Amino acid sequence: MKKELPLEEDSLVLSQDVKTGLILVDVVNGFCTVGAGNLAPMKPDKQISDMVEESARLARLLCDRKWPVFAFLDSHLPDIPEPSFPPHCIAGTDETRLVPALQWLENEPNATLRCKNCIDGFIGSIQEDDSNLFVDSVKNNQIKTICVLDFVSSALNRRILTPLEDVIAYSSAFATFDLPVHVARNISGALVHPQKEFSKNLKNAEAMPRWRHDNRDVVLL
Numbered sequence: 001m002k003k004e005l006p007l008e009e010d011s012l013v014l015s016q017d018v019k020t021g022l023i024l025v026d027v028v029n030g031f032c033t034v035g036a037g038n039l040a041p042m043k044p045d046k047q048i049s050d051m052v053e054e055s056a057r058l059a060r061l062l063c064d065r066k067w068p069v070f071a072f073l074d075s076h077l078p079d080i081p082e083p084s085f086p087p088h089c090i091a092g093t094d095e096t097r098l099v100p101a102l103q104w105l106e107n108e109p110n111a112t113l114r115c116k117n118c119i120d121g122f123i124g125s126i127q128e129d130d131s132n133l134f135v136d137s138v139k140n141n142q143i144k145t146i147c148v149l150d151f152v153s154s155a156l157n158r159r160i161l162t163p164l165e166d167v168i169a170y171s172s173a174f175a176t177f178d179l180p181v182h183v184a185r186n187i188s189g190a191l192v193h194p195q196k197e198f199s200k201n202l203k204n205a206e207a208m209p210r211w212r213h214d215n216r217d218v219v220l221l
Contacts, residue, residue: 016065020062020065020067021062021067021068021070021137022058022059022067022068022069023069023070023071023072024055024059024069024070024071024072024098024102025071025072025121026073026074027051027052027055027099027102028073028074028095028096028098028099029094029095029096029097029098029099030074030088030093030095030096031048031074032048032051032052032099033099036094036095037088037089037095038085038086038087038088039085039086039089040095052099052101052102053101055102059102059105059111062110063105063108063110063111066110067110068110068111068112068137069105069108069110069111069112070111070112070114070134070137071098071105071111071112071113071114072114072116072124073097073098073113073114073115073116074088074089074096074115074116075089075090075091075096075116075117076088076089076090076091077090077091077117078090078091080117082118082119091115091117096115098113112133112137114133114134121134122134122135
């Protein structure tokens with residue numbers, strides 16, 4: 001699989017000479033805080049807590065350097081379900097807020113927070129006038145490399161995100177929720193989502209970002 005996938009593994013290095021941005025996706029209570037909702041961990045979860053700790057560390061580092069941070073917040077209207085997930089992150093509830101370790105970003109001038117009502121952050125960034133808050137952020141900051149594979153890849157392939165050139169992933173800041181069989185059976189419409197199995201897929205599909213010494217901007221997850 002490693003031979004077939006077009007990915008390169010390398011260590012993460014941040015240089016003061018290269019403008020760097022950070023994208024945070026759904027690091028909210030509804031997915032990460034124990035007991036906060038249907039898709040939140042039922043007990044302390046090391047994979048999630050490690051991800052939160054690393055995300056908070058990187059966010060603080062970038063904001064101290066006055067670099068941009070863009071955070072997606074999962075947020076759904078109660079009358080618009082998202083099958084096959086159980087009700088979660090209902091707009092106006094604490095589930096949609098950043099985890100406590102990141103709530104300082106709500107008042108951070110270098111941070112942009114965007115509520116999204118779907119899995120795809122790119123689609124969730126479309127505004128009423130058909131502009132896209134995420135695209136505008138990439139263009140305004142002249143970002144050429146970004147590290148969130150799924151929602152950016154389609155836009156990149158359609159040449160929507162100029163000047164973006166590369167998509168990379170920071171595997172140390174990935175985590176997924178756990179919805180085992182015995183829990184999913186008691187939630188109408190929910191599908192099983194075993195964390196261990198999906199985490200294996202993440203490890204197989206994502207790679208540490210590669211650092212390029214060519215004065216390109218870099219966005220880290």
